[in-house]
Amino acid sequence: MLEIKNITVKTTDDNKLILDKFSLTIPKGEIHVIMGPNGVGKSTLSKVIMGNYKYKVTKGDILFKKKSILDKSTEERAKLGLFVTMQDPMAIDGVKLSEFLKTALREKEGDVNLYDFINSLDDAAHDLKMDPSMLHRSLNKSFSGGERKKSEVLQLKVLKPEFIILDELDSGLDIDSLKLVCKNINDYLKENSDTAVLIITHYPRILEYIKPDRVHILLDGQIKKSGDRKLAEEIESSGYLSINEVEEAKNYE
Amino acid sequence: MNRILIDKDQFIALKKDSELTIKNDSVLTLVIEENIDLVFNIEKVKTDIYVYAVDKSLSVTINANKEKSICNFYYSNINYDDNKYQINVYHKAPKSEVNLYNHGVNVENNKLLYDVTSKVPKDNKECITNQDNRIINIKDGKSTIRPILLIDNYDISSSHSAYIGKFDDDVMFYLTSRGISVSKAYELLLKGFLVHADPEGITEFMDELSKI
Incomplete structure (x- = not known):
């Protein structure tokens, strides 16, 4: 579904190299994880996939359903079915969550049946144990960290994307909220079995609740190692340093 | 000058200089149709005042006359030509509260000035006076905000903010x-920036908003 082919990514402002010869393929219906320590470009990757203005792809290509999306705007990529739950979702004063979602849905599907929309919004809020009054408050304004993450998942449930990036979903969530949010995502994936997911995380905790097919370790702008779920367990016990040491030993040989 | 007594929720379109005395808790919506001066006398009440203007200069005086009077004042304007908005808030009683939310959009390459002054004299303790001043420049207009707080008392809660620029x-x-x-x-x-309450009744302003 998503193929990232040997991309080099630099910052638009000062040409700083962020990702170098980075490749990753995620077939439909699969859940992949990118793990890595702070500052290796994990969150940047989610922004690059969504076409954020702060980054430019200088080499390589990104294909979604076999078509390049590099010349597509952020809006067009979202309409194709890409969605990212942001690590730190923005608060937007004066724009109500319900109105924002209604606008997004109208842009995607044309006419929106107001009755169906309100029902789907209420159902999603109920499933996520969100206070319904939050739907009519300014988007993310005065929301706690956990409420912001629930708001992101609520948007996902209403907009129904085909490819989901979960960027540090577990940050700001207590254990009960994390379980609830992950249950909602798993339920969504059951109903939409072709949907592919890319989880970006520091810690393997979230992988107890959303089971990945593949785990990739990102270091120095490149994937250094890939494996199954056991790789995440190795990282939990040995840390990222062990990956570096293995790679350095290989290079030395 | 028009003299208007407000004792319930009202919607008024104004063309002339006016003095409005607010006697009861109320929500007041004003549409400004000419360049005018307005004086608000806030008696012992809580009032929300919404003022909408398209391409107008406006001078406003708010007198918080009675103890514990509360006024939330929302000014929203859309500008195509050079315009000036001047507002003076006078806390004339202790424990009075005035919160200003002045939001403007400068559409063309014109000049827009917000001159915003809140005054608390020495005699009036425990007042609350806040200013939130923001102008969004759609093009390269020259916008200016002068937020001034003249406070002659230590026992006051106050804040001010000023932002001129584009959307983030x-x-x-x-x-x-x-x-x-x-x-x-x-x-x-x-819409989120300029419309702070139910837009019913301000259809012309909403039409203007949709043209930006």
């Missing part, structure tokens, strides 16, 4: 990442 690029990224077009994103942001 990160906000635009967030909205477009949900499939919202840039023009629709602007529409949402402008």
Whole structure:
């Protein structure tokens, strides 16, 4: 579904190299994880996939359903079915969550049946144990960290994307909220079995609740190692340093 | 000068200089149709005042006359030509509260000045006086905000903010990442920025908003 082919990514402002010869393929219906320590470009990757203005792809290509999306705007990529739950979702004063979602849905599907929309919004809020009054408050304004993450998942449930990036979903969530949010995502994936997911995380905790097919370790702008779920367990016990040491030993040989 | 007594929720379109005395808790919506001067006398009440103007200069005086009077004042304007908005708040009683939310959009390359002054004299303790002043420049207009707090008392709660610029690029990224077009994103942001209450009754202002 998503193929990232040997991309080099630099910052638009000062040409700083962020990702170098980075490749990753995620077939439909699969859940992949990118793990890595702070500052290796994990969150940047989610922004690059969504076409954020702060980054430019200088080499390589990104294909979604076999078509390049590099010349597509952020809006067009979202309409194709890409969605990212942001690590730190923005608060937007004066724009109500319900109105924002209604606008997004109208842009995607044309006419929106107001009755169906309100029902789907209420159902999603109920499933996520969100206070319904939050739907009519300014988007993310005065929301706690956990409420912001629930708001992101609520948007996902209403907009129904085909490819989901979960960027540090577990940050700001207590254990009960994390379980609830992950249950909602798993339920969504059951109903939409072709949907592919890319989880970006520091810690393997979230992988107890959303089971990945593949785990990739990102270091120095490149994937250094890939494996199954056991790789995440190795990282939990040995840390990222062990990956570096293995790679350095290989290079030395 | 018009003299108007407000004792319930009202919607008024104003063409002439006016003095409005607010006697009861109320929500007041005003549409400004000419360049005029307005004086508000806030008696012992809580009032929300929404003022909408398109391409007008306006001078406002708010007198918080009675102890514990509360006024939330929302000014929203859209500008195509050079305009000036001057507002003076006088806390004439202790424990009076006035919160200003002055939001403007400068559409063309024109000049827009916000001159915003809040005064608390020495005698009046425990007043609350806040200013939130923001101007969005759609093009390269020359906007100026002068937030002035003249406070002669230590026992006062006060804050002010002033922002002149464009909508944040990160906000635009967030909205477009949900499939919202840039023009629709602007529409949402402008409405959120300028319309603080139910837009019913301000259809001309809403029409003007949709043209930006």
